[in-house]
Amino acid sequence: MTIRAGLVGLGKIARDQHLPAIEKTAGIEVVAVASRNAQGEGVSNYPNLDAMLAGEPELDAVILCQPPQVRYQAARQAILAGKHVFLEKPPGATVSEVEALVALAKARNVTLYASWHSRYAAAVAQAKAWLASRTIERIDIQWREDVRHWHPGQPWIWEAGGFGVFDPGINALSILTEIVPEPVTLLSASLEVPQNKDAPIGAALKMATASGAPVEAVFDWRQTGPQTWDIAVETGNGRLLLSEGGNMLRLDGEVQVKAPDEEYPAMYRRFVQLTADKAIDADIAPLRLVADAFLCGRHCPTTAFED
Amino acid sequence: MTIRAGLVGLGKIARDQHLPAIEKTAGIEVVAVASRNAQGEGVSNYPNLDAMLAGEPELDAVILCQPPQVRYQAARQAILAGKHVFLEKPPGATVSEVEALVALAKARNVTLYASWHSRYAAAVAQAKAWLASRTIERIDIQWREDVRHWHPGQPWIWEAGGFGVFDPGINALSILTEIVPEPVTLLSASLEVPQNKDAPIGAALKMATASGAPVEAVFDWRQTGPQTWDIAVETGNGRLLLSEGGNMLRLDGEVQVKAPDEEYPAMYRRFVQLTADKAIDADIAPLRLVADAFLCGRHCPTTAFED
Numbered sequence: 001m002t003i004r005a006g007l008v009g010l011g012k013i014a015r016d017q018h019l020p021a022i023e024k025t026a027g028i029e030v031v032a033v034a035s036r037n038a039q040g041e042g043v044s045n046y047p048n049l050d051a052m053l054a055g056e057p058e059l060d061a062v063i064l065c066q067p068p069q070v071r072y073q074a075a076r077q078a079i080l081a082g083k084h085v086f087l088e089k090p091p092g093a094t095v096s097e098v099e100a101l102v103a104l105a106k107a108r109n110v111t112l113y114a115s116w117h118s119r120y121a122a123a124v125a126q127a128k129a130w131l132a133s134r135t136i137e138r139i140d141i142q143w144r145e146d147v148r149h150w151h152p153g154q155p156w157i158w159e160a161g162g163f164g165v166f167d168p169g170i171n172a173l174s175i176l177t178e179i180v181p182e183p184v185t186l187l188s189a190s191l192e193v194p195q196n197k198d199a200p201i202g203a204a205l206k207m208a209t210a211s212g213a214p215v216e217a218v219f220d221w222r223q224t225g226p227q228t229w230d231i232a233v234e235t236g237n238g239r240l241l242l243s244e245g246g247n248m249l250r251l252d253g254e255v256q257v258k259a260p261d262e263e264y265p266a267m268y269r270r271f272v273q274l275t276a277d278k279a280i281d282a283d284i285a286p287l288r289l290v291a292d293a294f295l296c297g298r299h300c301p302t303t304a305f306e307d
Numbered sequence: 308m309t310i311r312a313g314l315v316g317l318g319k320i321a322r323d324q325h326l327p328a329i330e331k332t333a334g335i336e337v338v339a340v341a342s343r344n345a346q347g348e349g350v351s352n353y354p355n356l357d358a359m360l361a362g363e364p365e366l367d368a369v370i371l372c373q374p375p376q377v378r379y380q381a382a383r384q385a386i387l388a389g390k391h392v393f394l395e396k397p398p399g400a401t402v403s404e405v406e407a408l409v410a411l412a413k414a415r416n417v418t419l420y421a422s423w424h425s426r427y428a429a430a431v432a433q434a435k436a437w438l439a440s441r442t443i444e445r446i447d448i449q450w451r452e453d454v455r456h457w458h459p460g461q462p463w464i465w466e467a468g469g470f471g472v473f474d475p476g477i478n479a480l481s482i483l484t485e486i487v488p489e490p491v492t493l494l495s496a497s498l499e500v501p502q503n504k505d506a507p508i509g510a511a512l513k514m515a516t517a518s519g520a521p522v523e524a525v526f527d528w529r530q531t532g533p534q535t536w537d538i539a540v541e542t543g544n545g546r547l548l549l550s551e552g553g554n555m556l557r558l559d560g561e562v563q564v565k566a567p568d569e570e571y572p573a574m575y576r577r578f579v580q581l582t583a584d585k586a587i588d589a590d591i592a593p594l595r596l597v598a599d600a601f602l603c604g605r606h607c608p609t610t611a612f613e614d
Contacts, residue, residue, distance in 0.1 A: 072492065076517065094599035095402060096592070100490035100517060161495065161603035183407035185379065188468065198605050210383065210407060285403070291598035292401035296468035298505050299606055 003028040003084070003275055006052050006059045008074060009066035010035035013088060017117075018065060021264030027272040030063075032056045049074050053081050060084060061111070061275060067156065072097040075112075079104050084111035084275045087282075090170055091115075093161055095284060095291045102282050111275045113267075114282035116174035120266040121246025122259035127233075128179040130251065134235035136180065136209055141217035143172045144228040147201070148307055157199065158307075164191075164199030166290045168229075169219035175231060175246050176217075177285040182210040186289055189297035194305040201305055205293055222305075310335040310391070310582055313359050313366045315381060316373035317342035320395060324424075325372060328571030334579040337370075339363045356381050360388050367391060368418070368582060374463065379404040382419075386411050391418035391582045394589075397477055398422075400468055402591060402598045409589050418582045420574075421589035423481035427573040428553025429566035434540075435486040437558065441542035443487065446522040449537045450479045451530035454508070455614055464506065465614075471498075471506030473597045475536075476526035482538060482553050483524075484592040489517040493596055496604035501612040508612055512600055529612075 005022070007014055007030050019040075022030055033040035034052040046052035053059070061084040064071050068090050075092075078085050079101065091114035092098040098114065105112035118124070145168055147157075156162050163170070177184060184207050192202035201222060207215035229245040241250040249257040274281055312329070314321055314337050326347075329337055340347030341359040353359040360366070368391035371378050375397050382399075385392050386408065398421035399405040405421065412419035425431070452475055454464075463469050470477070484491055491514050499509035508529060514522040536552035548557040556564040581588055 094493050094595075094602060096490065096595045096599050097492040099592075099595065100492060103490065104517075160605035183403065183410065185404040185407060186401050193606070210411075285406075288401075288403045288406065288598075291595075291602040292403050294601040294604075295401060295598040297601075298467035299500070 001027070003060045003272060004031045004058055005029065005061040005063055006032040006034060006056055007040070007063045007065060008034045008049050008052070009064065010038035010040055011065060014065040017264040018063060021268050024265045025268040025272060028061075028268060032059065049077060053077070061086065064088060068093045069156070069161065072101065075101050076104060079108050079110055079112070082108065082110060085113065086271050087112070087114050089114070089116050089174070090163070090287050090290075091282060091284070092287070095288055098282065098284050098287060102280060102284075105280055105282075109278055111271075111278055112280045112282050113271050113274055114284070115267050115271075116171075116178075116283070116286060117263040117267060118171040118174050118246050119178045120263040121175070121261060123242055123249035123257035124175055124178060124246045126257055127240055127242050127246075127249055130240060131179050131233065131235065132181055134237050136211070136213045137234045137236060138213055139176070139180070139215040139234075140232045141172050141176065141215070142228050142230045143169055143217065144220040144223035146224050146227065147221035152307070158197040160198040162199045163290065164193075164197070165201055165203055165219045165221045166293070168221075169203060169217070170286050170290055171245065172217060172219070172229070172231065173286040173289045175242065176215070177283070177289070180209055184209055184215055184285075184289065186292040186296060189293040190300055191294070191297040192300050192302040194303060195301050196304040201302065203293065203297070207289070308334075310367045310579060311338045311365055312336065312368040312370055312393075313339040313341060313363055314347070314370045314372060315341045315356050315359070316371065317345035317347055318372060321372040324571040325370060328575050331572045332575040332579060335368075335575060339366065356384060360384070368393060371395060375400045376463070376468065379408065382408050383411060386415050386417055386419070389415065389417060393420045393578050394422060396421070396423050396481070397470070397594050397597075398589060398591070399594070402595055405589065405591050405594060409587060409591075412587055412589075416585055418578070418585055419587045419589050420578050420581050421591070422574050422578075423478075423485075423590070423593060424570040424574060425478040425481050425553050426485045427570040428482070428568065430549055430556035430564035431482055431485060431553045433564055434547055434549050434553075434556055437547060438486050438540065438542065439488055441544050443516055443518070443520045444541045444543060445520055446483070446487070446541075447539045448479050448483065448522070448524035449535050450476050450524065451527040451535040453531050453534065454528035459614070465504040467505040469506045470597065471500075471504070472508055472510055472526045472528045473600070475528075476510060476524070477593050477597055478552065479524060479526070479536070479538065480593040480596045482549065483522065484590070484596070487516055491516055491522055491592075491596065493599040493603060496600040497607055498601070498604040499607050499609040501610060502608050503611040508609065510600065510604070514596070
């Protein structure tokens with residue numbers, strides 16, 4: 001059986017990642033698109049989810065690629081219509097709404113997949129396996145990139161609730177919570193908020209594993225030149241360095257994995273399997289750590305930023 | 308069988324509420340106290356939880372009344388020692404740590420009770436029953452009190468992670484999430500933060516029920532004179548007003564319940580039952596809404612406040 005999927009929100013991420021990945025994946029095809037301003041080729045097109053659900057009663061699944069602010073009501077509507085749901089990251093604008101979706105998907109017996117693409121980077125599974133048998137002593141995360149390059153002309157990322165630098169930072173937290181074999185909790189945070197914005201451009205987080213190992217993270221959107229997406233783990237038995245956002249792995253300095261990003265095809269293989277089992281995969285841990293960082297974070301005003 | 312409990316943190320809330328409530332409750336007694344600066348009467352006294360667990364191997368349960376910032380490690384330690392755990396509200400400083408405790412308590416087959424005292428106010432159960440068969444059209448919460456009266460000399464409530472006005476506000480959210488029969492999610496928030504503090508003195512929250520009914524809440528710590536703890540609910544079939552923090556109920560203007568606060572004895576009856584069943588009662592919904600309010604909340608600097 002092939003899953004007939006409808007995609008909502010035909011923007012950059014949908015065109016760059018979702019559609020090519022679905023092309024490569026057995027067991028799923030896009031038969032309809034709902035988008036206000038864009039049209040998909042070779043599929044039925046609708047102006048919004050309402051119209052798509054009404055016009056395509058045979059849809060099995062809905063893929064939600066819109067900004068997280070409008071994702072909850074759409075996901076709820078799709079689940080209530082009996083559809084499996086694929087959520088781009090972050091799975092919602094708040095922790096409460098993702099919890100509500102999980103409860104609803106369970107009650108309606110449909111698949112809910114909260115995708116975290118960085119968890120499918122080439123070296124993450126091997127990093128997780130290597131750490132499983134070791135004692136973690138400390139973890140340092142450096143996630144530094146140039147917001148002007150990655151988010152040109154996106155004013156909503158700077159609004160309250162727009163996540164700011166946690167938009168990339170949550171990718172680091174999604175890898176962290178995947179590879180560490182016990183819960184990670186937040187101890188304190190400082191958030192650098194430009195005087196002309198409502199969301200942080202930089203953040204420093206102090207966390208800990210349940211066993212007490214320190215975990216420190218620095219997120220910064222003011223990096224020009226080379227970009228940095230590194231997670232370094234010291235253990236009682238060797239040192240791990242995940243870099244390039246999880247696509248390169250060094251163990252005690254020796255390169256073990258260096259591979260191109262194949263994250264989205266891996267996610268769609270996962271989604272096809274989940275729908276076959278009507279299973280839920282919606283780990284809220286990365287989003288919870290972000291909410292906790294805002295809950296406990298000290299706001300530090302910083303220089304105005306013009307993007 | 309009587310539960311032998313050890314109480315940690317013999318401060319004002321323990322003396323005013325916990326010890327008198329336990330006195331009144333069949334099936335539980337306090338046999339030990341761990342407190343840095345205080346001594347319980349007629350019980351074994353220890354300087355900290357470590358010493359209490361070592362000195363009282365027969366303890367069945369641990370009651371944690373310290374500030375939430377230090378509760379996670381203590382709760383974890385108690386669960387790992389096989390003890391049932393009673394958490395004062397809020398159950399932790401972050402959402403992640405309470406989720407971690409729930410998972411640990413399940414794995415270790417002990418009771419974890421995240422107590423929300425306002426849910427046991429005299430009129431809350433009746434309000435919940437009345438709403439169960441009605442369609443909610445809108446909800447307005449007013450939670451206004453005088454911080455100088457309720458929190459004199461507590462600088463930590465004003466620090467980042469100290470919750471500020473959400474310390475009382477979470478009581479309103481605990482009632483809200485108890486009486487509304489579907490999930491409530493946060494849409495937006497504004498947080499008034501005094502220029503000389505790191506936590507809000509006032510907050511306005513816009514929320515919604517899953518069906519879309521608006522829920523608005525105003526929390527304010529600058530109320531002098533009469534204090535206000537009101538939740539008003541408009542339904543398709545009548546109007547409900549819970550006031551006095553849940554101890555007074557009016558339906559269409561007619562007083563139905565007006566009773567003194569008996570919250571803590573009701574909580575200890577619940578805890579005794581939970582431990583008999585080795586059950587977990589740890590609803591994180593109120594804390595999640597607080598974290599979500601900080602995650603999405605716009606910080607609005609306001610006049611410095613001297614307490």
